[in-house]
Amino acid sequence: MLTVQEKPGRVALFVCKSYDSGQLDENVESAADHAGFPDIQGKRILVKPNLLKAAMPESAVTTHPEFVAAVLRFLWKRGASRISVGDSPGYQNALSAARAAGIYDAVIRSGAEWVDFLPGRQRPAPGAKLVKSFALASVLDECDLVVNLPKLKTHRLMNYTGAIKNLFGLVPGLGKSGMHLRFPDKVKFGTMLVDLGLSITNCFTFMDGIIAMEGEGPGDGHPYNLGLLLASSDTAALDWTAAQCIGYDPARISYLVDALARGGRDPAVPDIQVGPCRVSEVAAKDFALLPYGKSTSTAIAAIPAFARPLMARLVADRPIFHPDRCEGCSACLKICPAKALALCRNARGEFQIRIDDTACITCFCCHEICPAHAISIGRVFSRRAREKKLP
Numbered sequence: 236m237l238t239v240q241e242k243p244g245r246v247a248l249f250v251c252k253s254y255d256s257g258q259l260d261e262n263v264e265s266a267a268d269h270a271g272f273p274d275i276q277g278k279r280i281l282v283k284p285n286l287l288k289a290a291m292p293e294s295a296v297t298t299h300p301e302f303v304a305a306v307l308r309f310l311w312k313r314g315a316s317r318i319s320v321g322d323s324p325g326y327q328n329a330l331s332a333a334r335a336a337g338i339y340d341a342v343i344r345s346g347a348e349w350v351d352f353l354p355g356r357q358r359p360a361p362g363a364k365l366v367k368s369f370a371l372a373s374v375l376d377e378c379d380l381v382v383n384l385p386k387l388k389t390h391r392l393m394n395y396t397g398a399i400k401n402l403f404g405l406v407p408g409l410g411k412s413g414m415h416l417r418f419p420d421k422v423k424f425g426t427m428l429v430d431l432g433l434s435i436t437n438c439f440t441f442m443d444g445i446i447a448m449e450g451e452g453p454g455d456g457h458p459y460n461l462g463l464l465l466a467s468s469d470t471a472a473l474d475w476t477a478a479q480c481i482g483y484d485p486a487r488i489s490y491l492v493d494a495l496a497r498g499g500r501d502p503a504v505p506d507i508q509v510g511p512c513r514v515s516e517v518a519a520k521d522f523a524l525l526p527y528g529k530s531t532s533t534a535i536a537a538i539p540a541f542a543r544p545l546m547a548r549l550v551a552d553r554p555i556f557h558p559d560r561c562e563g564c565s566a567c568l569k570i571c572p573a574k575a576l577a578l579c580r581n582a583r584g585e586f587q588i589r590i591d592d593t594a595c596i597t598c599f600c601c602h603e604i605c606p607a608h609a610i611s612i613g614r615v616f617s618r619r620a621r622e623k624k625l626p
């Protein structure tokens with residue numbers, strides 16, 4: 236296993252305007268050198284792109300296949316002896332999703348191998364606050380270095396998703412849903428993410444921020460031409476910087492604060508060396524962000540007990556289902572950790588999702604993976620009034 240925290244706090248921030256292979260090769264190499272990429276001569280590498288679900292590259296849901304291809308070329312050039320690439324979408328077959336996203340072709344063309352993340356194997360998480368060990372993809376045991384390739388996106392539950400959140404994909408399949416059920420509170424869920432992310436110490440990240448996702452990320456937002464590539468061996472510092480590049484104040488995103496503070500740094504004075512570009516030179520001015528919000532359970536806990544059921548309806552954003560767009564694919568039912576959903580038909584013959592609001596933990600996994608844009612998020616006082624009446 237490689238030790239890669241050679242330059243903690245060092246984040247490479249490069250302008251890269253397109254997925255043109257020449258431009259990518261040059262920027263990947265420069266960013267790696269700037270951020271202190273380790274010597275990988277003869278080493279075994281596991282590459283982890285973001286493969287949330289089967290989606291076309293231009294939708295910005297997944298890491299772009301040209302970005303993956305450029306990093307693979309770089310790794311071969313630096314002397315890797317074996318490169319494995321994989322991810323584990325929440326409910327879909329990983330290979331089918333990788334084919335749809337163009338990533339599988341990029342992997343095979345480069346001479347790397349595609350790997351399955353099943354089965355999982357229990358690994359300790361040293362220094363964890365909440366979860367002392369995780370069942371993670373067993374291929375981790377066969378690699379010297381994890382090369383993390385997140386897509387820069389907004390995230391309905393966590394505000395922002397990048398390097399730390401992408402490593403959550405090392406939990407195979409529906410194990411991720413189990414974590415949502417175990418930690419329905421946003422702050423605790425974030426603590427778990429940091430426990431996991433920082434336990435992968437042999438990790439180097441290249442972030443695809445060339446076409447990022449704004450709005451209703453991570454699965455239903457819009458592509459945004461941000462034109463940035465980031466790299467670092469310090470996942471917490473990279474996420475802090477990337478969040479700033481899209482206009483967030485990372486000090487208001489609890490899991491980013493937690494990640495930075497665990498490295499002994501003061502979020503008020505983060506001590507991150509960003510270069511050669513400065514955040515102020517390249518940060519987006521009009522990126523559509525999601526509101527910071529409070530942890531729902533924290534907000535509801537502050538309300539007197541007698542008023543909680545009513546107030547919970549008013550303060551908590553919840554999924555809203557749109558029968559006119561629903562294709563009846565059942566993906567939301569499969570991924571829902573709380574088993575709160577059922578599929579039926581309404582009087583017009585449309586597919587209609589019924590939800591048990593007393594079971595829903597507002598994790599928004601259903602919203603992330605719906606392929607038909609048939610789920611939005613908002614306040615719902617009365618489902619009967621909001622949605623079309625069911626038979």
Ligand code: SF4
Nearest residue numbers: 561562564565567605
């Ligand atoms: S709401 Fe979306 S995910 Fe659920 S069944 Fe309809 S199309 Fe599929």
Ligand code: SF4
Nearest residue numbers: 571595596598599601
């Ligand atoms: S209905 Fe959607 S938001 Fe609610 S628990 Fe299920 S997946 Fe999560």
